[in-house]
Amino acid sequence: MTLGPRSGARFQVFLLAALLLGCKAAPERQSVDRMVVADTEGAQRLEAMGLSRDEVRRAAVDAVAASAHFGPPVPEGGKARRWLGRVAVHRADLAPAQPPLAQVILTFELSPRDEGGTIRETARAAEPVVAPGQRGQREALARAAAAALSRAMAGFDLLLAAERKADAALLLDLSSPDARVRDVAIRTLADRRNRAAVPALVERLGDPDPEVVERAIGALGQIGDPAAVGPLVRLAQRRQGPAVAQLVRVIGDLGGSDARAYLLTQASGNPDPFIQGAAQQALDDLTAREAEAARGAGR
Secondary structure, three states: OOOOHHHHHHHHHHHHHHHHHHOOOOOOOEEEEEEEEOOOHHHHHHHHOOOOHHHHHHHHHHHHHOOOOEEOOOOOOOOOEEEEEEEEEEEEEEEOOOOOEEEEEEEEEEEEOOOOOOEEEEEEEEEEOOOOHHHHHHHHHHHHHHHHHHHHHHHHHHHHHHHOOOHHHHHHHOOOOOHHHHHHHHHHHHHHOOHHHHHHHHHHHHOOOHHHHHHHHHHHHHHOOHHHHHHHHHHHOOOOOHHHHHHHHHHHHHOOHHHHHHHHHHHHHOOOHHHHHHHHHHHHHHHHHHHHHHHHHHO
16 A cells, blocks of 8 residues: 555654554663772671672672663763662671581662662572682682672662552562562562551561561551551560560550550560560550640640
8 A cells, every 4th residue: 555645644653653652661770880898897707718898899790780670880971870889798607518618698788879768688698618728718708799799689679670560569479489579579568658558468477488577567567557456466476575575666656556455465464574664665655656646636
């Protein structure tokens, strides 16, 4: 079929519009503009075993370059979301095994240069020492540090992908077989403080991964819906010692009549003086907040 001049022009306009509507906006570039390694005891331990802080820094830069979302510095003036990277090595040692295992535990932080909060991932890795002597130790530690940094970057990639998801998609992620996906979904929902997510987060209090359970507790406290008090009280009844004291504080922060009744019971009748003290402090804080709210309402 042959198009006339006017029909051809209209077709080109239609085609251009279709292409524009079908194209999604390119994701914003994530530029890690600087990388430092903190002078921690762990970093000093690595240096004593032959792995310098500069080598750890280069491994962190390589992990950024291999990331699905983050990348090396974008020239000034280029459009990008800019971050500053920091690595803190907490532990570096050799575990007795056959062959010995080089272990590294570190925290990788990315701080935005403009606005927003710092994101951080703590990761660990262990690699076998396969070559003899100090050279073999150093090589194994270098592999372990690189693996831990890569795992931390994978966590950052998950976080960035979660930022772009709707709440409905994040709620689906709470049922993912991957504990890291569940963890990141909880963190993102907590930051959004959407009370509609509370029932799904309550379900995560029974998660098989203890770290996901702790993340769900923190998320419920962050969202601040008193509807979570009952499930948290039931969880506290299955715990002991400091774990109960942590829940006592979260329950007190959520407030409400059920929280007050629970705190009164723990402050007066729990046989553990540590839990008693935590409950009394949470109760005092709750009473002070309620009094302040009443004064504000009466003005």
